[in-house]
Amino acid sequence: MNAFDYHQAADGTQAIEQAVRCQQAKYLGGGTNLVDLMRETVERPQTLIDVTRLSRDITDIDGGGLIIGAAVTNAALAGDARVRSRYPLLARAILSGASAQIRNMATVGGNLLQRTRCAYFYDTATRCNKREPGAGCDALEGFHRYHAIFGTSSSCSATHPSDMAVALVALDARVHLRGPAGDRQLAITELHREPGERPDLETELQPEELIVAVELPPLAMAARSQYRKVRDRASYAFALVSVASMVELDGETIQDVRLALGGVGTKPWRASRAEAVLRGQPATAATIAAAVDAELAAARPLPGNAFKVELARRTLIAELSQCLSDARDGGDA
Structure with a gap:
């Protein structure tokens, strides 16, 4: 060092x-x-x-939302009674990631800005455009089982590792920023960048800009939200595929839905194509299948991670089916 x-x-x-x-x-x-x-x-x-x-406070705002200080630890956030009752997918996502010791240290701001766990990024003897722009990417023709199928480019296919960020994307969180030019806010869907030709530029933060808080909006259907993570082993492993989801029904019509994916995107991936197909449609298996197909049509897998397409399909179908069941019976948050 x-x-x-x-x-x-x-x-x-x-x-x-x-x-x-x-x-x-x-x-x-x-x-x-x-x-x-x-x-x-x-x-x-x-x-x-x-x-x-920085702030370690979790503060109520009008309507039932929360402001989460950037220095709140992952353990404190997952254990907060308001988070567990109003936004259970967030607590579940955090608890599915890392170890208890890491959750006791890791902060909300740091979690959002963590960098990929791609082995080629960590190995300075290999070529990596994220570490050294223009150097090339050994992962593209190397071992890429854990890499992304959405948002990739010819320069990089590394996944974003955060579970928490996937849940926050589904919840339409906003990130409060402070920098030399003053304060501003970003939708969390706008915080992270796809790699394009500059995979070293991972976020929209300006130089010296700092995350100071994350805002969760009031969202009634989030009380029945779900987070499902599929991985190689039961704990302490990054996602092959994860799904953050929530559904609101009006009778047997899907009135609203939020979906985000982890383990498959170069950034926490909002499944907006699937959402668009689902909204206003009957809550049937055929609707779910059509929505999942629409989302996965954009997947661009590499040879070693093509299995993620089918794995994502099955996980999305299972998760959406569970959400619909919970919405019909009132749910069990």
Whole structure:
């Protein structure tokens, strides 16, 4: 690990001021991703700015929504009674990821900004456009079983690893940002970028900009939401496919639906094509199948991960069928 300077910021404003003054600075939350990357010399910041003094509060807002401070730990968020009752898919997504020890350290802001776990990205002896733009991508013709089938490009097919982010995308969360130019908000669906020709640019954050909070809107149907994760082993594994879902019925008509996928996208993937097919349609197996086919028509698998198309199909059908069943009987959040 290279030598670096360390500063602890009292709040977000001071953190930004320090980042502007310093060269090659990185914000440090729980460190569960950044420190690993520093050990592997993938990340080489000259300065670390500790932002663990950002808000650790979870605050109610009008209508039943929540504002979640960026420094709230994953464990605290998953254990919050309001999250468990109003947004159960978020608690389930967090608990399905990592270990208890990591959840005790990892923060909401850091989780959203974690980088891919692609083995070629971590191995500095290989070619990786995300690590070194223009170097090439050894994953495309190498071992890519865990890679994405949505949002890929000829430069990169690495998946985004976060479970929490998938749930937040389904919930239409908003990210509160602070930077040298002031405060702004982004829909979480706009936070992450597809790789295109610049896979090293992973988010829409501006230089020195910092996540200070995440906002969950009031959403009644989220109380019956689901999160299903399919992986190689029962725990401590990244998703092959995950589905965050919720459905609202009007009789036997699908009035509203939210779907997001993990393990298959270069960013947390909103299944907007499937949603469009489902809304306003009868709640039948045929409708579900048509929606899933519409979403998966955009998949672009590599030879080693083509199995994810069928795995995603089966997982989506199972999850949507369960959501419809819960919506019919009032659900069990």
